[in-house]
Amino acid sequence: MKPTKKPNTLKKYRESLGxxxxxxxxxxxxxxxxxxxxxxxxxxxxxxxxxLKFLVENDFDMNDYFRSWEGEE
Incomplete structure (x- = not known):
């Protein structure tokens, strides 16, 4: 399964870190x-x-990130 719409989550999290x-x-x-x-x-x-490693080190919840891919094709 290749992620399609969740990359924006990465951008939002980066921006939340300023x-x-x-x-x-x-x-x-x-x-x-x-x-x-x-x-x-x-x-x-x-x-x-x-x-992703950087995000985890900064308390990003990877479980929520990957769970959001369920059902995407």
Whole structure:
């Protein structure tokens, strides 16, 4: 199952931390383009895992995030 509509959740959470894509990309050692692709659902590689790890370290509830994919195809 490939996620389709939940990437916006990542953007909203980043914004709730007060970070721009550029600021987050520097923290994660990713390009701003990679952060953008992750947030728009176009990238699920190593950068996606790094992004998710950062969110977990900042108390993002991954259970709710992945549960929201149920039923999506």
């Amino acid at each position: 970070l721009s894509q550029e600021e987050l990309s520097k923290k994660l050692n990713l390009s701003q383009g990679t952060v953008s692709r992750i947030e728009t659902g176009r990238s699920y590689g190593k950068g996606f895992i790094i992004y």
